[in-house]
Amino acid sequence: MRTVALAATTLLLGLSAGVFFAYSTSVMLALHHVEDRTFIDVMQNINTAILNGWFLTAYVGAFLLAIATTLLHLGSGHRAPLPWLLAATILYGVAFVVTATVNVPLNNTLDAAGPVAAITDPSAVRAAFEGRWVTWNLVRTVASAGSLLTMAIALLRA
Template identity: 45%
Template sequence: MDTTSFVVLVVATIAAGLLAGLFYAYSCSVMPGLGRGDDRTFVEGMRGINVAIVNGWFLLSFLGAPLLSGVALLLHLGAGPELWWLVAAFACLLAMLVITRVVHIPMNDALDAGGDDYAEVRARFETSWVRWNVLRTVVSVAGFGCLVTALASR
């Protein structure tokens, strides 16, 4: 493995780990914490989070993890056992992007446009968003694990 392919794999792994940790934190602390609040607190809290998370640091890992895992995959074509771990990592991280784009972004947009009937807005949002986030967390953690295994396989 040359230096470039190694560095790309390491940076992809770090980005994927940050992303998996973020979604894990939502699953085990952010959403349960917001869930303890009243409807207005929940809705306004999520609205604030949805605005705050769209920043360069988040986008660097959110887009960087799948992009860099794809680059790492291309750089390792014809390589040893790490190749299949890279295929799996890329597939998992691509699934994370699809889940976010197809499910979470539209739900976040609907939450933002939902008006001030906080009970109704929350009822349409919370359970489904949390369930899909668990899946997004699982595929993100799996993608990270596959990248770690690819590093260990070299």
């Protein structure tokens, strides 16, 4: 049971980290070169599209399974993976908290700007969003990748 939980957690962490990595290494780099209204329109559409069962299962499921897997190992006699599990859970917790406290509020503010055609100063809307969002997405990318790595080490030690 513990090994299956470890493997499932590693899979979900990998999927979630991959989303953040893809934004850092392609999506936001490409969007940086488009005009302001296009940038806002695309990001508003992404904010809507990403709220789907597949993403939410990987994103939330990774955190819940990381906690559950850590707890399963706390109660077992086999504690070799425990430090790595704790590290993975804490690192993913960082990504989770950054998402909830920085990236999602920025997304909500961007969405609250309204339909892109009605925005009077798209340059200001973009400026208030892009740099901060990209910076904190990089934090999520590093934290979730670190979580994946430490969870993989825990899996090897199981």
